[in-house]
Amino acid sequence: MRHLIVPNLLVEDTLSVLKENGWLAQGMRVVSHQDGEHRLVPLDMGAPAELPESIRDLEITLIEGSANERIDSDWWSHLKKLVGKKEIEKHGDSWPSSHEFISDMMVVRIEESLDVHSASIAEAKLTSHPHIRLILRDEGVQGELRIRKLSPIGARIDNRIVTKSIPKTHVSTRVIVKESGVRIACDPNRAYFSSKLQTERLETLSLAKLLRKHLGRPISVCDPFCGVGPALAPLLSEKGLVSELLASDLNPDAIELLLQNLSAWDRREYPMEPTTIRRMFDDRIVGVADAMDLAKHPEFRAKWDMLIVNLPHRTIDILPSLVGLLDTSSTSIVRGRAIVAESEIDAANKAICAALPPRLEGSDEPSLSIKRDYSSSLRLCSFQAWIAPF
Numbered sequence: 001m002r003h004l005i006v007p008n009l010l011v012e013d014t015l016s017v018l019k020e021n022g023w024l025a026q027g028m029r030v031v032s033h034q035d036g037e038h039r040l041v042p043l044d045m046g047a048p049a050e051l052p053e054s055i056r057d058l059e060i061t062l063i064e065g066s067a068n069e070r071i072d073s074d075w076w077s078h079l080k081k082l083v084g085k086k087e088i089e090k091h092g093d094s095w096p097s098s099h100e101f102i103s104d105m106m107v108v109r110i111e112e113s114l115d116v117h118s119a120s121i122a123e124a125k126l127t128s129h130p131h132i133r134l135i136l137r138d139e140g141v142q143g144e145l146r147i148r149k150l151s152p153i154g155a156r157i158d159n160r161i162v163t164k165s166i167p168k169t170h171v172s173t174r175v176i177v178k179e180s181g182v183r184i185a186c187d188p189n190r191a192y193f194s195s196k197l198q199t200e201r202l203e204t205l206s207l208a209k210l211l212r213k214h215l216g217r218p219i220s221v222c223d224p225f226c227g228v229g230p231a232l233a234p235l236l237s238e239k240g241l242v243s244e245l246l247a248s249d250l251n252p253d254a255i256e257l258l259l260q261n262l263s264a265w266d267r268r269e270y271p272m273e274p275t276t277i278r279r280m281f282d283d284r285i286v287g288v289a290d291a292m293d294l295a296k297h298p299e300f301r302a303k304w305d306m307l308i309v310n311l312p313h314r315t316i317d318i319l320p321s322l323v324g325l326l327d328t329s330s331t332s333i334v335r336g337r338a339i340v341a342e343s344e345i346d347a348a349n350k351a352i353c354a355a356l357p358p359r360l361e362g363s364d365e366p367s368l369s370i371k372r373d374y375s376s377s378l379r380l381c382s383f384q385a386w387i388a389p390f
């Protein structure tokens, strides 16, 4: 989560700017910086990538947010009332300690041993988070389209909490998420979306700006696993950053949401219905496509300054079939994510280097940086590679 590093004396003023604009993260705490002279103030996901002048000079750090203790203790006390102290102690660390917010929905992972308590978990979470409408149990990402199975376990209906026979009319998962000042339409039951990738997307934005500076012109961007387009939101919002764009995905539902998003971000009328990939405007190629086939198509081949590869469980295998998309007449960048066993990271770095054309002189060799645990042995990592013209 983004935190502003604020000198102790400026904390009150900064908090009032953030509160006024709704940019202070709800349910999270301001924490002390280890230097004792600053505090770390948590930014709401919707706070813009570029902050206003009065606070623009403050540095930003990316750290795990600290939950507001009052809300945290609220959840435990509601849960205790519902299931009793003995049950709480019996299941110890198995109780869900974290959750993900997607707009007014909360996504929770519940271990099988706690199946019988899922209604109580939903009720306690809804009681301690009054702005939440729907609690969804995360049953994992499934299939090639990486769609999460999310089952409703609790809803707030007319100020009542309902955990049994939740009416179909109240379980819609189609929402608008506000991230870095941009609105993103998504439906995590129909197309992959994770609000946890905001930091990743901001890092991609910084890289894109560096590439623009290096090339001295707007850059062309290719996102062949774009989902509903969250990685593109900050890029398209940055004036003069993106020239041409290719955005495609295998999932037609993702493309349907992407078209709505592009209409808003690009301020142009895109078609409402998803179609096979095609040129929709002179500078926009959008639609349903298998990424592995794109480089075979002369219209899409050798055209892109930035290639985003976000299919982390297959990235290393598929890189060779994507490289042909890069415009190698000038410097280009590949930005990717990969899921790798920690013990295999060195080998994966070698495989990435072998799959890519020669690196730009003076740039670092691509190397996976661990972002978080994916399972007990696997790590979710990201990398970037600066490719030399040839």
Ligand SMILES: C[S@@+](CC[C@H](N)C(=O)[O-])C[C@H]1O[C@@H](n2cnc3c(N)ncnc32)[C@H](O)[C@@H]1O
Pocket: 144, 145, 146, 191, 192, 193, 194, 197, 224, 225, 226, 227, 228, 229, 230, 231, 248, 249, 250, 251, 254, 289, 290, 291, 292, 310, 311, 312
């Ligand atoms: C991990 S998700 C990333 C989505 C999006 N980039 C994001 O950050 O939210 C991977 C996406 O790749 C898509 N996908 C899977 N296999 C594909 C393929 N062969 N060609 C194109 N897209 C594919 C899935 O439908 C899914 O939307």
